[in-house]
Amino acid sequence: MSIGMNILGLGGHSSAWRYAEVDPMSYIDIDYYRNIGRISERGTLDAIFLADGPALAGNPAGGPAGRLEPTLVLTAIALATERIGVIATASTSYNSPYNLARRIASLDHISGGRAAWNVVTTAGDAAARNFGLTGAPIHDDRYGRAEEFVEIAVKLWDSWEDDAIIADRERGVFADAAKVHSIDHVGTHFSVRGPMNIPRSPQGRPVLVQAGSSEQGKSLGARHADAIFTTQTTLEDGQAFYSEMRARAAAFGRDPDSIKIMPGLSTVIGSTEAEALARQAELDDIQGFESQLSQMAQRLQLDPKDLDVDSELPWHLIGEVGRVENGSHGFFEAQINLARREKLTVRQLSGRIRSGHRLVAGSPEQIADTLEEWFRKGAADGFNIMPDMFPSGAEIFVDHVVPELRRRGVFRTEYTGTTLRDHLGLSRPASQYA
Numbered sequence: 001m002s003i004g005m006n007i008l009g010l011g012g013h014s015s016a017w018r019y020a021e022v023d024p025m026s027y028i029d030i031d032y033y034r035n036i037g038r039i040s041e042r043g044t045l046d047a048i049f050l051a052d053g054p055a056l057a058g059n060p061a062g063g064p065a066g067r068l069e070p071t072l073v074l075t076a077i078a079l080a081t082e083r084i085g086v087i088a089t090a091s092t093s094y095n096s097p098y099n100l101a102r103r104i105a106s107l108d109h110i111s112g113g114r115a116a117w118n119v120v121t122t123a124g125d126a127a128a129r130n131f132g133l134t135g136a137p138i139h140d141d142r143y144g145r146a147e148e149f150v151e152i153a154v155k156l157w158d159s160w161e162d163d164a165i166i167a168d169r170e171r172g173v174f175a176d177a178a179k180v181h182s183i184d185h186v187g188t189h190f191s192v193r194g195p196m197n198i199p200r201s202p203q204g205r206p207v208l209v210q211a212g213s214s215e216q217g218k219s220l221g222a223r224h225a226d227a228i229f230t231t232q233t234t235l236e237d238g239q240a241f242y243s244e245m246r247a248r249a250a251a252f253g254r255d256p257d258s259i260k261i262m263p264g265l266s267t268v269i270g271s272t273e274a275e276a277l278a279r280q281a282e283l284d285d286i287q288g289f290e291s292q293l294s295q296m297a298q299r300l301q302l303d304p305k306d307l308d309v310d311s312e313l314p315w316h317l318i319g320e321v322g323r324v325e326n327g328s329h330g331f332f333e334a335q336i337n338l339a340r341r342e343k344l345t346v347r348q349l350s351g352r353i354r355s356g357h358r359l360v361a362g363s364p365e366q367i368a369d370t371l372e373e374w375f376r377k378g379a380a381d382g383f384n385i386m387p388d389m390f391p392s393g394a395e396i397f398v399d400h401v402v403p404e405l406r407r408r409g410v411f412r413t414e415y416t417g418t419t420l421r422d423h424l425g426l427s428r429p430a431s432q433y434a
Contacts, residue, residue, distance in 0.1 A: 001004060001382045001411055002227075002260055002423065002424055002425075003383055004046055004048070005040040005045050005047070006386045007048060007049070009064055010024070010026060010389065012267075012388055013266075013385035013389065014287050014295070019151075019283065019286065020074050022390075022391070023204075024064055025064075027064045030073065032066075032391075033073050034077055035391055038081060038338030040398065043397070043398030043399075044402070044411075044412050044413070046423040047116065047420060048096070049229070050088055050089060051070075053091075054094050055126035056126070057129055062255065062291075070090065070104050071090070071104070071107055073108060074111075075110055075111075077281070078107070078111035078115075083423075084114065085420030085424075086116070087115075088115070088116070088422075089117075089120055089211075091120050092119060093122045098192055098194075100117075100154040101152070101156040102196065103154075104117045104206045105196065105198055113201065113418060114199070114418075114420045115206040116206055117153075117206055117354050118210070118211055119146060119210045119211070119224075119225070120212070121142035121145075121146045121217075122136070122142070139214065143216035145189045146220060147155050147220055150208070151187075152186075152187075155432070156183060156194055156206060156433040157181040159180065159182070159431075160181075160195065160198075161181075161431045162200055162204070163176075164202065165199055175199075180195050181195055182194045182195055190362055203428060204425065205228045205429055208224055209224050210225035210229075211228070211229040213334075216334045219248070222251070225259060226259065226424065226426055227259070227260040227262055227382075228245055228259065228260070229264065230261060231331055231358075232358065233334045233338040233355050233357070233406075233411055234338060234341050235377065238379030239377065241261070242379050242380065245259060250382075258426065260338075260382060260426075262380060262381060262382040262384050263292055263379070263380050263383060263384070264383070264385075264386055265358055265360060265371070265384070266358065266359040266386045266388070267367055267385060267387050267388065267393065268280040268358075268360070268388045269361075269363070269396045270362075270363060271364075273361070273362045275365065276362050276366075277361055279388070280388070281389045289309075293309065293347075293348070294333065294424050296346070299337065300335060309346045309347040309350075311346065312343060313349070317405040334358075335349065355416050364404050368404040369409075371401075372405070375410055376410075
């Protein structure tokens with residue numbers, strides 16, 4: 001299986017910053033990130049993943065808010081490590097194709113072929129107002145722009161053929177100009193001439209990751225993505241999504257094995273289940289139930305005042321996933337599916353979701369059990385791990401869960417390649433202009 005480490009601030013639990021494991025200001029300290037990168041590489045994980053959003057997230061009074069720019073942080077992590085991949089989230093709504101494609105390709109060169117771009121469209125009005133708009137574009141428009149944006153990025157990454165550089169000093173010929181191509185793209189949203197102003201990167205193209213679970217998001221992922229970062233909270237939903245995305249990829253003429261499905265998993269790990277549950281309870285107590293309730297209600301676009309915490313969700317107030325405009329379709333659907341399947345009360349559901357993903361608290365063996373089950377039963381090719389706190393959550397995973405996965409024969413014992421495509425078992429694509 002493939003495994004990524006998702007660095008969410010000081011941890012996946014909202015109260016991690018109050019636990020005093022690290023200085024609360026660590027989230028803007030590059031050594032903090034480099035340390036997690038080294039820990040994760042020690043466990044031969046596939047990649048470090050950084051989420052992002054071009055707006056201040058939440059109330060700054062409630063904890064560390066905002067994020068350092070991902071490509072800069074990941075460049076520092078890449079220079080502090082040798083093999084682990086680096087995945088940067090960047091929005092197609094608030095970037096231009098040429099500049100972003102150039103930044104990601106530069107990261108691939110700097111890292112020696114370990115870079116990936118997680119494609120997002122960015123919902124919500126806060127980000128839009130930072131870019132001269134009064135509100136976010138509607139969902140369909142965001143994805144129309146994203147589809148064209150990704151097509152342009154791929155064309156730019158391919159605009160130098162692999163053997164374009166000759167570097168003949170005697171003749172004074174650096175590159176074969178016939179193998180460097182303008183892309184001459186004219187579309188609905190963009191007009192980009194090209195070519196890229198740097199040669200093709202070590203992986204041919206940086207790995208493309210996609211994280212949207214709406215109808216348009218799944219179509220974008222099936223057509224273009226090498227890996228899908230998804231949010232599934234039950235095995236049945238994971239299996240259904242896995243089968244659907246492989247079928248969608250095949251419908252676009254792709255080999256289904258060329259797309260990796262990687263659900264997110266929030267973890268709380270102890271030496272025993274009791275120890276893990278005690279750790280979770282301590283963090284929950286610090287956070288407080290009202291904060292948990294508010295997080296859950298926000299993702300479902302509900303008013304907490306309308307919720308009876310000891311009853312099931314008010315289904316008559318919950319809209320259809322397709323009508324969600326200012327939030328994540330994936331988080332919305334994952335939470336309501338979990339609540340329906342297990343008939344959870346509002347209180348129970350609030351305690352089962354942290355970063356929007358499935359939460360498992362238990363011993364290293366129990367964490368390995370759920371990873372292996374999903375992997376062997378066709379619900380995942382790998383996982384994006386979100387520990388409750390850093391760095392201890394990452395250290396426990398690497399030092400105790402990874403050895404258990406290796407013992408079971410479902411995770412590597414060493415890196416066998418040098419690029420992120422190698423780690424994911426993906427081939428190097430040829431330039432479309434060759």
